[in-house]
Every structure is written in C-alpha cells, then in structure tokens.
Amino acid sequence: MAGGRPGGGGGGSSGGAAALLGRLATDLPGQAARFSTDPLAARTVIAGSPQVRVTVASVPGRPAGEPVLFAKVYDVAAGGVESGGAAPGNRTLLGNAVSPLRLPAPGPTPTEVTVSLPAVVATLAAGHRLEVVLSTTDQAYAAAVPPAVYRVGLAGSPGTASLAVPTVPGDVRSGTSVPIAPLVAAGVLLLGVLVAWLVARILAVRRRRRDLEPGGALALEEGLADTPLVVRGLSKTFTRGFRGASGLVAVDDVSFTVERGQVLGLLGPNGAGKTTTLRMLLGLIAPTAGELRLFGRRVVAGAPVLGRVGAFVEGAGFLPHLTGRDNLELYWAATGRPRGEAHLEEALEIAGLGDAVDRAVRTYSQGMRQRLAIAQAMLGLPDLLVLDEPTNGLDPPQIHAMREVLVSYARTGGRTVLVSSHLLAEVEQTCDHVVVMHRGRVVATGEVAELVAGGQVAVTVAERRDEAVSVLRGRNGVRDVEPDPADTDVVLVDLGGVDRAEVVRTLVEAGFSVRGVGPRRRLEDAFLALIGEEGSS
Secondary structure, X not given: OEOOOOOOOOOOOOHXXXXXXXXXXXXXXXXXXXXXOOOOOOOEEEEEOOEEEEEEEEOOOOOOOOOEEEEEEEEEXXXXXXXXXXXXXXXXXXXXXXXXXXXXXXXXXXXXXXXXXXXXXXXXXXXXXXXXXXXXXXXXXXXXXXXXXXXXXXXXXXXXOOEEOOEEOOOOOOOOOOOHHHHHHHHHHHHHHHHHHHHHHHHHHHHHHHHXXXXXXXXXXXXXXXXXXXXXXXXXXXXXXXXXXEEEEEEEEEEEEEXXXXXXXXXXXXXXXXXHHHHHHXXXXXXXXXXXXXXXXXXXXXXXXXXXXXXXXXXXXXXXXXXXXXXXXXXXXXXXXOHHHOOHHXXXXXXXXXXXXXXXXXXXXXXXXXXXXXXHHHOOOOOEEEEEOOOOOOOHXXXXXXXXXXXXXXXXXXXXXXXXXXXXXXXXXXXXXXXXXXXXXXXXXXXXXXXXXXXXXXXXXXXXHHHHHHHHHOOOOOOEEEEOOOOOOEEEEEOOOOOHXXXXXXXXXXXXXXXXXXXXXXXXXXXXXXXXXXXXX
16 A cells, blocks of 8 residues: 555544535545455354454565554445545444554564444445545544555465454345334224224213213203202212222212202211212212212212302312412313302402512412412302311311301302301301211211200299199109200200290299290200210310
8 A cells, every 4th residue: 555645534533514524535646555245145243353364565665664554344336446546425434433542663574553443333235345445544543744655465375254243133124224113002002092092082071961961960850950969878988998898888879969058067977978969969979879960960089060069179279370260270170160150259358468468479378279269159149159178277267257258158149158167166156057977877967956956945944943844743744854954944855746936825824924935956966966075086
C-alpha cells in the first residue's frame, strides 16, 4: 500500500453522519488493501469480532517506521463492486466501526499478523460478500505524515481460510425487522376486546330498554311515583374469602318508607347497618336481596332516578388547592347539567361560609368543610337529600342553624330529608319520623313523638299525688301507675290501651287539678330501651 497521500474518508463519525458514511464508505485508491470473500451460499448472521491473518512487509529503498493501519469490514450486496466507487446502498461498513492497530516496523520479509476486526452483529443475505479493508488513513484518527510503502497480503497457503467469522444459527421468520407474529396476535386480541365491548354495550342498551318497559326491573311503579323512598326486604351480606363463604350480614330484611315532606332520622349504634343502607340507596353497592325504589323506580348503579338525589355520605372529597366556590362549580360541571340548574348561590348561602368560600379549601376547619359538603349535596335542590352525620365538626350555633336549614328544606317545595346520625337530641329536635336499626335490622319505626311516648305519660297534678295514683290504678285498661321519684307532683302512667285524654278526664272527675300531660321519656331513653344497654356500648 502506498502512503504519503492525504487522509481518505472512513468510519469513526457519529450520529446520522456516521450512518450516512457507512452507506457511502470510500477508501482512497492506493491507500487501502482489499480482500473479498466469495458470495455467501446462505443467509449468515455475524455476532462477534471477525479475524483475518495477513502478511506485512516493507518495500526496499522506502523508509518505513511502525505502521498504523485501520481495519474495516464491509457488506457488499449482490451486484456491488469492490471499490470505493461502489454505488450507494451496495456497500455498507458493518457496525460503522473501524479498528486501528499499530504494527512493529516490518522488514523486507513478510511478517504474519492476526488482525481483530470490529465486533459487529449483522445479518448478511445469501449472495452478499464480505470485504476486508486495511487502510493507512481514516478521518477519525491522525495519520502519520512521512510517506511510506508497505506490501499487505493474505497469510496462509492457497485453499486455507484467512478470514474467521463468528456466526450464530438463525431462521428467516419475517421480511421485516419488526416481529410480525406478536403484532398480529396483539391486533387480534385488540379486535376481540373491541368486539366484546361492542356486544356488551349493545346488550346493555337492550337490557336497559327492556328494564324500562312495563314490567321491567326499572319500570315505574305507578303507585309510588310520588313517594321519595321505599325500602323492601333489603339485605346485604359481605362474603369472606374468594370462594364466597358466608360472611358478615350487615343489613338483614330492612323495610321502611319515607314520605314527601318528611325529615326522617336513621338511628342506630355503630355497626347497625345505617351507612351500608345509604350506600345501597345511592347505587354504590348492590343489595344481596330486596330492593329500593326512588319515586317509584328501582335503584341500580347509574339509574337516572339517582339524579333526583343529593347526598353526603362518608365525607366529601374536595381539591384542597381550589376555593370552596371552585370545588362546587367543578362538581356541578362534572354532572353535565346546565349551570343554571345548580342554584349555586342558594347552596353557598346555606353553607354560610362568608368570604371564606373564595379561599382555598386547605385552609378550612373541619366544620367549614362539613358545611361546604352539605352545600354540595344541595346543589340542584334535589327532591331527596341524604346526609350521613351532617353535624360532625359543627359547633352548637352551627348545629342550630343546620337544624333550621334541614327543616326548612323539607317544608319548602315538598322535598324530603333523610338524616343518619348518632346525636339523638338533634334527631329529636330535627326529625319528625325515625327508623331505628340494630344489628342490621329495623327495631322501630314511626313518628318521633310516638316513639318517645312509648305508651307512657307523665301527669302533673297540683296536689294529693298519692291519692291520684290510687285513683288511676283503679281505672280499667291502665297497665301501671307509679309516682315519679324525681318529682313530687308527677305521676307516671303506662297507658296500655287507654287514651291519655281518658286519663285526664278520670282525674278531673275525681276532683284533681291536672297541670300537664307529656311524654315520660326522651328519645335517648326510648333508643336505649329498644337496643338495650349492650347495644349502646
């Protein structure tokens, strides 16, 4: 190889330029020695570092130092030429890599050298050839300046292999560099999922239409169209274990009715099943047995009739970085209903947050969050308002204001309020009807006044209490009479089947002055009597 010419182009560049040079690789004539294989008989996968044995010798009369050579390996396509002028696309520098090597100063006698070419992973098609090039120049390296001449040849006797190429076995599976089988499988799977979704959607629409038809599961029950809530034989069992073993019975055969205009209190100790009942009422969980009907329509997840219900159950989730007003507006926007139907200003007035409504919710106290949650439940002025422990976190003035709001809400426009609470005094002052639950069952239902009375009255007389006790004990139908140990003017009467007016008439006819007649107990007394001391712990 003759030296002393300007450096030629080779490998060693990076990025897109490197790839381009790999396709347009050139070695200057007189600056490189080339050796080519015969065309490959079969497709070959190279994986590793090819090695070639060559001989190097100096030319007499030409000075020679330690030569620096640059080894390369090319893939020459069928029809390509073994020269730097090969057509683009016919000659590719494998791996776009060059291997520099420095040799000891050669003498006139050829010296055998084994050259390790750049390690590559490449696939060569049948009919392609490998071309090995040893060049004196490469643009990625600084070449020697003094001119020199070397003779380079292949080592070994004729017929022996001078080039060793590490290969791995492989089969042709696709004509593309991307495996087609996984893509086809993924496409089939995606198509199957899409078809299944469309079928399920069509069936759901048909089922919904069928359910809305007369006699269907969601059909209107005409006689209940004006009744806010009817609960019939409602039960819920939470299974234990993944095989459906019997588990906790949270609600057991619960039935009650809520009429329009009522403020009904749902009472019971912890674990009585109140919140589970409310969650089934809102379609959040499905009952094991029984049904709920809102305004005559059966409650299922996503039922349109749920749009007539406003609820606050187990706390509201607010975005802390937004203001109270922004949270309410965002919540209403998510319903997809017109903004004018939200009655936002009325809800904000109910919340009573003042200027704080335009502050970030993260600055709110627990009571402020509670009021904002109740205002959120009242957005749209729903026909049925369901509140779970609405007075938690409120101070006494706020509780009093909340009581007035709930009563006014129910009285205005014939709306209905269902309140679940453990504050019996508040329920007694707020609600006109109650449903008492214990261990998943309804143990009492009716008007608060009836439940508090429980068939017993306290009669206050002006004088001669002991004589009044004797007179009433002689009255037919009265079950029991005893003096009140806490008040010397009060007689406690268990009416049995006798009307309280008859008791008063009996005393008046006997010459007693009756100052008053009222219930003997508070709601708390009636509640404890119903569930027992064990249930109140």
